[in-house]
Amino acid sequence: MNVALFIPCxxxxxxxxxxxxxxxxxxxxxxKVSYPLKQTCCGxxxxxxxxxxxxxxxxxxxxxxxAGFDYVVSPSGSCTLHIKHHLHTPAxxxxxxxxxxxxxxxxxxxxxxxxxxxxxxxxxxKVGMHQSCHGQRGLHLSQMSELNAANYSKPGSxxxxxxxxxxxxxxRVDECCGFGGTFCVAEEAVSAKMGKDRVSDHVRHQAEYxxxxxxxxxxxxxxxxxxxxxxxxxxxxxxxxxxxxP
Amino acid sequence: xHTNVTxxxxxxxxxxxxxxxxxxxxxxxxxxREKRDxxxxxxxxxxxxxxxxxxxxxxxxxxxxxxxxQFEEKAKANGVIVHWAADxxxxxxxxxxxxxxxxxxxxxxxxSMLTEECGLNEYLEANGVEVIDTDLGERIVQLAKEPPSHxxxxxxxxxxEEIGELFHEHLHTEKGASDPxxxxxxxxxxxxxxxxxxRAALTGVNFAIAETGEFVICxxxxxxxxxxxxxxxxxxxxxxxxxxxxxxxxxxFLRLLARSATGQPITTYSSHFKIxxxxxxxxxxxxxNGRSVHLGKxxxxxxxxxxxxxxxxxxxxxxxxxxGHSYHNAVAGPIGSILTPNMDMKxxxxxxxxxxxxxxxxxxxxxxxxxxxxxxxxxxxxxxEGYGPAAKNASMKMMxxxxxxPKLYDFSGKAARWVLRNTPFVVSNxxxxxxxxxxxxxxxxxxxxxxxxKNRQS
Numbered sequence: 001m002n003v004a005l006f007i008p009c010x011x012x013x014x015x016x017x018x019x020x021x022x023x024x025x026x027x028x029x030x031x032k033v034s035y036p037l038k039q040t041c042c043g044x045x046x047x048x049x050x051x052x053x054x055x056x057x058x059x060x061x062x063x064x065x066x067a068g069f070d071y072v073v074s075p076s077g078s079c080t081l082h083i084k085h086h087l088h089t090p091a092x093x094x095x096x097x098x099x100x101x102x103x104x105x106x107x108x109x110x111x112x113x114x115x116x117x118x119x120x121x122x123x124x125x126k127v128g129m130h131q132s133c134h135g136q137r138g139l140h141l142s143q144m145s146e147l148n149a150a151n152y153s154k155p156g157s158x159x160x161x162x163x164x165x166x167x168x169x170x171x172r173v174d175e176c177c178g179f180g181g182t183f184c185v186a187e188e189a190v191s192a193k194m195g196k197d198r199v200s201d202h203v204r205h206q207a208e209y210x211x212x213x214x215x216x217x218x219x220x221x222x223x224x225x226x227x228x229x230x231x232x233x234x235x236x237x238x239x240x241x242x243x244x245x246p
Numbered sequence: 247x248h249t250n251v252t253x254x255x256x257x258x259x260x261x262x263x264x265x266x267x268x269x270x271x272x273x274x275x276x277x278x279r280e281k282r283d284x285x286x287x288x289x290x291x292x293x294x295x296x297x298x299x300x301x302x303x304x305x306x307x308x309x310x311x312x313x314x315x316q317f318e319e320k321a322k323a324n325g326v327i328v329h330w331a332a333d334x335x336x337x338x339x340x341x342x343x344x345x346x347x348x349x350x351x352x353x354x355x356x357x358s359m360l361t362e363e364c365g366l367n368e369y370l371e372a373n374g375v376e377v378i379d380t381d382l383g384e385r386i387v388q389l390a391k392e393p394p395s396h397x398x399x400x401x402x403x404x405x406x407e408e409i410g411e412l413f414h415e416h417l418h419t420e421k422g423a424s425d426p427x428x429x430x431x432x433x434x435x436x437x438x439x440x441x442x443x444x445r446a447a448l449t450g451v452n453f454a455i456a457e458t459g460e461f462v463i464c465x466x467x468x469x470x471x472x473x474x475x476x477x478x479x480x481x482x483x484x485x486x487x488x489x490x491x492x493x494x495x496x497x498x499f500l501r502l503l504a505r506s507a508t509g510q511p512i513t514t515y516s517s518h519f520k521i522x523x524x525x526x527x528x529x530x531x532x533x534x535n536g537r538s539v540h541l542g543k544x545x546x547x548x549x550x551x552x553x554x555x556x557x558x559x560x561x562x563x564x565x566x567x568x569x570g571h572s573y574h575n576a577v578a579g580p581i582g583s584i585l586t587p588n589m590d591m592k593x594x595x596x597x598x599x600x601x602x603x604x605x606x607x608x609x610x611x612x613x614x615x616x617x618x619x620x621x622x623x624x625x626x627x628x629x630x631e632g633y634g635p636a637a638k639n640a641s642m643k644m645m646x647x648x649x650x651x652p653k654l655y656d657f658s659g660k661a662a663r664w665v666l667r668n669t670p671f672v673v674s675n676x677x678x679x680x681x682x683x684x685x686x687x688x689x690x691x692x693x694x695x696x697x698x699x700k701n702r703q704s
Contacts, residue, residue: 009649012694013659014687019694023702035698040655043646048603048622050629051642057650137605145283146561146609148292172276176563180602187255187600188679189262190567194602195684197272197567223684 003031004069006103008079009041011215018215021242022075022106028242029114031073036065044082048181056090063087067095071113072103075238077135077214080105084139105139106238107155107213116158122245124164127235128207129156130198130221131174132214141213145174155213155237163245168205175201179220195224202232209235252593254600257572272566274402279560281509282610289501298498300614303551306489307541313456313489314532320459321530324521331533334364340531341366341448341481342373348479348527350375350446356463356470357381358450359397359554360483360533362576366448377448378440380469382433389416395570397577398507398556403569437469447473451484451530452553453499457492460520461530464503464513471517482519483531486538487550499553502612506555540588545623549584551613556581558607558617564600573597580607584620587628595633598624656695663689 003026007019026033042062043055062083066072074080083103089096110116135141135155142153159165178184178194185191199221202210210225210232212218218234225232251257262268286292306313318328331337337360345353353370355361355377367377367388379388383400387393389412394400401409410424419432449470454461461482463470474480490496504510522528541547559565559579570578575586575594583597598621607617628634629642648654665672666689674681 007694009655009659013663014689016690016692016694016697020697023698035695035702037695037699038652040652041649043649046642046646046649048625049638049642050599050625050634051639051646052626053630054642054646055649056646058646061650061652133602133604133606137609144606144609146606148287148289174606176602176604176606178563178602180604183599183602185679187258187564188682189255189259190564190600191602192683193262193265193268193567194563219687220684222687223680226685227683 001031002070003033004066004072005033005035006039006042006066006072006074006079006083007035008074008076008215010219011075014219015215015236018075018236018238021236021238022073025106025238025242026073029110029116031114034069039065042079042082043086044079045181047082047086052086052088056088059087059089060091060093063089063093063095063099066099067093070102071109072099073106073109074103075106075213075215075236077105077132077139077141078216081134081138105135105141105213107158108139108141110158110241111154116161119158119161119241120245121161121241121243122163123240123243125208126166126168126206127159127209127211127240128168128170128202128205129153129159130177130202130210130212130217132212132217133174133176135213136174142174158241159211159237162240162243165240168202168207170201170205172198172201177217177220179217181216184220191220192224195220199224199228199230199232203230207232209233211235211237211240213237251571251574254568254572254574254596257574258568258600261569261572262567268567270405271403271569275560275566278399278508279557279610282506282557282560283509285505285509285511289505295498295502296612296614299502299553299612300551302490302495302498303613304548306491307487307547307550309491310486310489310541313491314486316456317454317459317489318532320457322459324459326459326522326528326530329529329531331531331535333535334533337364337483337531337533337535338366338369341483342370342375344479344481344529345370345375345446348446350479352376352378352444353446353448354378354380354440354444354473354477355448356450356465356473357384357400358448358483359576360450360485361448362394364533364535366483378437378444380437380441380467380473381465382430382467382469385433385437386412389413393571393576395578396556396559397554403571441472441476444473445477446479446481447477448481448483449474451482451488452503453490453496454484454488454530455491455493455496456489458520460493460518462496462500462516462518464500464516466508466510466514468515471515474517474519475523478525479527479529480519480522481529481531483533486532486534487552503553503555506557506610506612536589540585543588546584546588546620549581549588549615549617549620551615552581552585553613555612557610557612561606561610562601563604563606564602568600573600580617580621581615584615584617584624587624591628591631591633595628598622598628656693659693663691663693667691
């Protein structure tokens with residue numbers, strides 16, 4: 001199975017350890033993983049700001065980088081969703097359709113494609129799970145509290161395979177953290193307030209760590225936790241799943 | 247009634263100056279969202295009902311002109327006088343004309359977001375007609391000389407102590423009184439007198455049935471009925487999208503409306519008006535005001551399915567933390583942000599950006615409007631048409647350029663990390679909106695790509 005690793009630009013630059021954990025985890029699970037070296041960004045920052053028309057060259061580059069793989073896997077629900085729904089190359093690059101159909105967020109790839117049923121991981125901590133909106137409501141990684149439908153959670157089912165982890169309960173199970181891309185600066189007041197409220201739900205329930213499948217939300221909450229000098233830390237789900245249970 | 251607010255982000259800064267009040271506002275609306283969840287989870291076929299409602303409304307939008315003509319015919323046959331208004335100005339003139347004909351200069355009005363949209367109260371007041379809003383929440387904001395902040399709960403932004411103050415000033419209740427029961431009783435007494443002395447009543451319309459020519463008004467206070475039954479002239483104003491084909495379809499919508507709005511199984515009153523009482527005149531004003539232009543926009547037309555339940559406002563994490571007035575329109579929140587750019591792109595260019603695109607609005611919508619997808623699409627239209635700030639335009643162009651070149655990207659990333667590590671004061675200062683309440687991420691020496699080249703490719 002030929003897997004291309006798609007690492008969001010800000011993860012590449014600011015959270016390389018998350019990308020390393022993703023790579024190691026996929027390799028552990030038997031995938032042949034390549035990292036196309038000329039990748040930059042999926043184009044979402046422009047598109048969500050209303051400038052999808054300025055992302056054409058970015059989309060073209062993405063299609064060139066990720067052509068010819070069985071799957072494209074990324075440790076980010078939001079960037080994956082953008083590619084799935086909005087990858088439009090100017091001249092309809094032949095790879096475009098295939099990429100959109102085979103791009104997966106990491107946890108859904110583990111559950112739906114690799115069909116992982118056990119992990120040799122251990123994380124003896126109290127952990128709060130943040131449901132990132134684009135992964136949850138866009139990619140349907142887990143059931144949404146608004147709907148009258150059966151519960152499930154792909155990231156949750158993976159965390160259940162981790163030894164000694166204690167998942168805490170939250171008052172609001174899937175409220176947005178307020179990051180929202182350029183929203184976090186354009187609507188700074190509301191964005192920061194949303195972040196503070198989300199963090200306090202986790203802290204109130206004694207989370208040692210906040211985890212999730214999207215580093216952007218975690219980056220937002222990390223910024224707030226650090227400003228508050230909180231002892232609660234953030235950790236990407238790939239880092240937990242990639243721990244070793246000796 | 248209009249506020250001075252012109253930009254959502256600026257208004258939100260003001261709203262967030264009092265954090266305890268934001269917490270109160272957020273919790274109040276979240277409580278209603280939770281009531282909605284409980285009520286909808288008690289109905290096993292809830293998701294099917296949403297789908298039926300969506301399909302019925304799709305059918306209405308595809309055949310709107312025929313249903314409207316059918317409705318007009320039936321309503322006329324029932325003895326109702328039907329008017330057509332192309333826009334807000336014509337609507338206001340029609341209402342004023344009806345009142346003039348009857349030499350009426352005082353009128354009661356139950357809740358109608360359409361008349362808020364048309365600015366009817368201001369128009370009539372300027373023409374010497376006194377309008378008393380009879381919905382309790384609307385009466386409160388009317389006394390406070392403010393617009394409603396929510397389409398179902400017009401005074402949700404006010405605390406009971408503030409309402410006590412207002413009532414003390416206007417209705418002479420005891421100073422400092424804030425007991426809801428006491429205040430409601432005072433309002434009831436004040437309004438009862440008004441109901442008995444007004445000869446004209448204006449109401450909104452929740453649903454109009456093409457098959458029968460009847461219309462349905464849903465209230466919890468019975469104020470629409472009280473007004474309409476006691477008045478000589480009943481004027482019902484409705485947007486043209488309020489049509490349903492058949493009476494049988496009502497069941498679907500009445501089950502969805504109150505559960506979505508407040509978590510109640512049904513509104514206290516769901517009143518059907520069909521044939522005028524003897525000696526009473528009933529008028530219906532069918533208002534377009536931009537709706538047929540909206541209907542022609544394929545990406546945005548299904549926003550006209552909206553039944554004004556406000557579930558999207560109650561669930562919206564941005565609305566709960568910025569308040570209804572920050573949306574500077576009669577209809578606030580996510581639905582307002584996709585309806586109002588149809589009316590005026592320049593004035594409302596900020597609203598589709600007042601969202602994180604979290605998608606909760608689309609999930610609670612009882613008629614399945616793809617609200618968050620439309621917010622995304624409005625952003626594209628607005629920026630392409632040049633309604634964005636010039637600086638944003640330039641920075642997005644620059645970003646698109648850098649991110650389409652692997653070399654420029656590597657260089658910029660490295661430079662940014664160097665700055666954060668060595669001269670953090672360049673970004674960690676008050677000019678950076680992120681830094682106001684959040685620390686910057688730590689910048690590692692090595693990007694993932696640099697690590698990968700060393701560890702997997704050497």
